[in-house]
Amino acid sequence: MKQDIKDLIHTGLQTLVSQGQLELTELPEPQLDRTKDASHGDFATNVAMVLAKLARTKPRDLAQRLVEALPESPLVDKVEIAGPGFVNFFLAEGAHRSVVPQILTAGHAYGRSDIGAGKRVQVEFVSANPTGPLHVGHGRGAAYGAVVADLLAAVGFEVHREYYVNDAGRQMDILGTSVWLRYLELCGEELRFPSNGYKGDYVWDIAATLHREHGDAYRVEVEQVFADLPLDASIEGEPQDQAGDKEAHIDGLIAAAKRLLGDNRYRYVFELGLNTILDDIREDLSQFGIDYQEWYSERSLTESGAVNKAIERLRESGHIYEQKGALWFRSTDFGDEKDRVVVRDNGQSTYFASDIAYHMDKLERGFDRVIDIWGADHHGYIPRVKAALQALGDEADKLEVLLVQFAILYRGGEKAQMSTRSGEFVTLRELRKEVGRDAARFFYVMRRCEQHLDFDLDLAKSESSDNPVYYVQYAHARVCSVLRQAAEKGMIVDPTPGTTNLERLTEPHEEALLRTLIRYPEVVESAALKAEPHQVTQYLRELANDFHTYYNAHQFLVDDGVLRDARIKLILAVRQVLRNGLGLIGVSSPESM
RNA sequence: GCCCUCGUAGCUCAGUUGGAUAGAGCAAUCGCCUCCUAAGCGAUAGGUCACAGGUUCGAAUCCUGUCGAGGGCACCA
Numbered sequence: 001m002k003q004d005i006k007d008l009i010h011t012g013l014q015t016l017v018s019q020g021q022l023e024l025t026e027l028p029e030p031q032l033d034r035t036k037d038a039s040h041g042d043f044a045t046n047v048a049m050v051l052a053k054l055a056r057t058k059p060r061d062l063a064q065r066l067v068e069a070l071p072e073s074p075l076v077d078k079v080e081i082a083g084p085g086f087v088n089f090f091l092a093e094g095a096h097r098s099v100v101p102q103i104l105t106a107g108h109a110y111g112r113s114d115i116g117a118g119k120r121v122q123v124e125f126v127s128a129n130p131t132g133p134l135h136v137g138h139g140r141g142a143a144y145g146a147v148v149a150d151l152l153a154a155v156g157f158e159v160h161r162e163y164y165v166n167d168a169g170r171q172m173d174i175l176g177t178s179v180w181l182r183y184l185e186l187c188g189e190e191l192r193f194p195s196n197g198y199k200g201d202y203v204w205d206i207a208a209t210l211h212r213e214h215g216d217a218y219r220v221e222v223e224q225v226f227a228d229l230p231l232d233a234s235i236e237g238e239p240q241d242q243a244g245d246k247e248a249h250i251d252g253l254i255a256a257a258k259r260l261l262g263d264n265r266y267r268y269v270f271e272l273g274l275n276t277i278l279d280d281i282r283e284d285l286s287q288f289g290i291d292y293q294e295w296y297s298e299r300s301l302t303e304s305g306a307v308n309k310a311i312e313r314l315r316e317s318g319h320i321y322e323q324k325g326a327l328w329f330r331s332t333d334f335g336d337e338k339d340r341v342v343v344r345d346n347g348q349s350t351y352f353a354s355d356i357a358y359h360m361d362k363l364e365r366g367f368d369r370v371i372d373i374w375g376a377d378h379h380g381y382i383p384r385v386k387a388a389l390q391a392l393g394d395e396a397d398k399l400e401v402l403l404v405q406f407a408i409l410y411r412g413g414e415k416a417q418m419s420t421r422s423g424e425f426v427t428l429r430e431l432r433k434e435v436g437r438d439a440a441r442f443f444y445v446m447r448r449c450e451q452h453l454d455f456d457l458d459l460a461k462s463e464s465s466d467n468p469v470y471y472v473q474y475a476h477a478r479v480c481s482v483l484r485q486a487a488e489k490g491m492i493v494d495p496t497p498g499t500t501n502l503e504r505l506t507e508p509h510e511e512a513l514l515r516t517l518i519r520y521p522e523v524v525e526s527a528a529l530k531a532e533p534h535q536v537t538q539y540l541r542e543l544a545n546d547f548h549t550y551y552n553a554h555q556f557l558v559d560d561g562v563l564r565d566a567r568i569k570l571i572l573a574v575r576q577v578l579r580n581g582l583g584l585i586g587v588s589s590p591e592s593m
Numbered sequence: 594g595c596c597c598u599c600g601u602a603g604c605u606c607a608g609u610u611g612g613a614u615a616g617a618g619c620a621a622u623c624g625c626c627u628c629c630u631a632a633g634c635g636a637u638a639g640g641u642c643a644c645a646g647g648u649u650c651g652a653a654u655c656c657u658g659u660c661g662a663g664g665g666c667a668c669c670a
Binding site: 035037082129131325327345350352382405447459462467468477530549552 | 608630
């Protein structure tokens with residue numbers, strides 16, 4: 001629809017140029033907007049004002065000439081010039097009604113398009129360290145990333161969803177060591193658990209599995225473990241002057257675990273922790289309606305030599321230097337604040353080095369676009385990753401990083417505090433259990449991603465019209481209910497999506513609904529291209545509102561069979577669009593509530 | 594200190610990349626069930642778009658500065 005009007009304007013402008021009334025070597029893409037006010041028609045363009053200066057005429061005069069040059073179209077009822085030089089388009093009534101058979105014919109496909117032209121897009125999201133269950137902050141990234149991916153797929157991109165698994169590195173060593181220490185406690189050893197260890201209950205669970213299945217096979221005397229270790233930081237109640245360095249302490253414990261257990265046994269404990277948590281994360285996300293094409297292992301990058309290869313490539317192109325025994329990447333050449341270490345003086349490559357290799361690999365896999373969805377706390381990371389891609393000669397523009405701000409939970413008007421340090425935090429699983437999958441998915445994508453999200457738990461649970469999820473779902477259930485009533489009364493619903501009887505849809509409420517239904521494909525396209533799922537939730541609320549208003553104002557199951565048929569076709573179309581829209585954001589469409 | 598994001602109705606947020614009289618939902622006030630689900634609908638009221646300059650036909654939107662909120666500035670991951 002929108003494109004049809006744009007084509008009309010384009011033709012009109014071409015006519016003016018060929019008549020010599022407008023001197024332009026290149027025609028601009030006409031900007032066409034939905035009007036805010038119905039008295040301004042359906043669409044408005046500002047081309048006359050934009051081109052007035054070039055044409056050296058008054059905007060309104062140019063608008064007049066453009067209107068005269070516009071070709072005839074059955075879609076357009078009338079064209080008006082308004083204000084400083086807007087050209088307003090009023091769509092013909094028939095043009096509105098034709099959307100109903102269009103929706104009923106397309107069904108699930110209504111709103112989908114192929115503007116992505118099969119281009120391959122990789123979307124990486126969540127990628128939380130497998131050191132514990134996902135919490136509510138990850139949940140927002142999960143919901144947002146999933147919808148962005150689904151939206152892109154809906155408009156014709158070939159989407160590859162990926163989770164980057166940080167299965168290497170110090171944090172994972174800390175997890176493995178935490179599990180082992182808890183295991184030792186289960187064996188009856190008494191020890192002081194490190195302040196920097198993972199203290200969540202899930203660590204106990206993993207330790208219990210190890211103890212149950214292997215008895216004392218991994219037991220070592222505690223005295224050996226803690227011998228000659230740097231002191232831990234002081235905990236509450238202890239004198240400050242005995243405080244040590246908690247980082248050095250935990251590193252000492254990791255070294256002790258590796259030494260005392262030996263490679264094989266250490267590896268087993270490490271893997272047990274990793275796999276248990278990763279399985280949990282997989283299941284959690286799957287139950288949240290999110291599935292990936294690939295779980296990409298960070299460790300595989302080191303083992304395959306990809307990290308060394310990436311560093312080597314940077315060295316060859318002269319972007320690496322050595323200082324104090326470490327290898328540095330000169331990222332400042334590409335706009336970063338400071339240079340970054342890729343290999344530490346102890347020979348270990350950094351997390352950043354893995355990230356360079358990973359992103360190099362992404363581009364080598366031939367994606368046309370690569371999208372990373374990160375928590376807002378990682379934003380300082382963007383310049384260095386882009387710098388690395390530039391240094392490698394890859395097109396850094398192919399990488400888009402979308403940042404998701406934190407979600408803050410509110411309960412009873414109060415902030416629901418959470419702290420990862422104590423190991424007591426609200427997990428995504430708990431949230432799903434409390435408010436349900438539908439509400440969680442909807443609430444998470446209701447706001448622009450760069451906006452802090454106030455997640456009102458009470459509202460998400462409430463079964464009232466205040467709750468936008470219920471409001472939209474209820475509209476869907478209501479349509480279903482009407483159809484059930486029709487069946488009970490023996491009224492036959494004609495399923496053929498023809499235009500028959502639709503000319504009976506003349507009420508203002510019906511006009512409003514038709515206008516909203518027509519907009520849906522534009523909303524999906526815009527939401528997809530701008531990565532803004534909230535446009536969909538916003539739209540769904542509007543559509544539901546239009547429907548509820550209509551429902552209250554008019555009876556659908558009227559005696560007049562022709563009118564009844566028209567109205568049923570209209571609400572069938574509404575139901576289809578509600579279903580399509582809810583499906584896009586991963587929310588169910590209940591038949592009854 | 595430097596960098597990033599943000600500041601719109603009492604609250605939570607939209608605002609179609611610079612367009613017409615800045616819009617919703619809560620909360621407030623007043624109405625609507627003999628009727629397909631009142632888990633709904635209508636109406637009223639609510640604004641110096643943080644502040645001050647600038648850019649132009651035109652600014653909530655772009656630029657500069659100030660104030661305020663959050664985040665980032667490791668040989669951590």
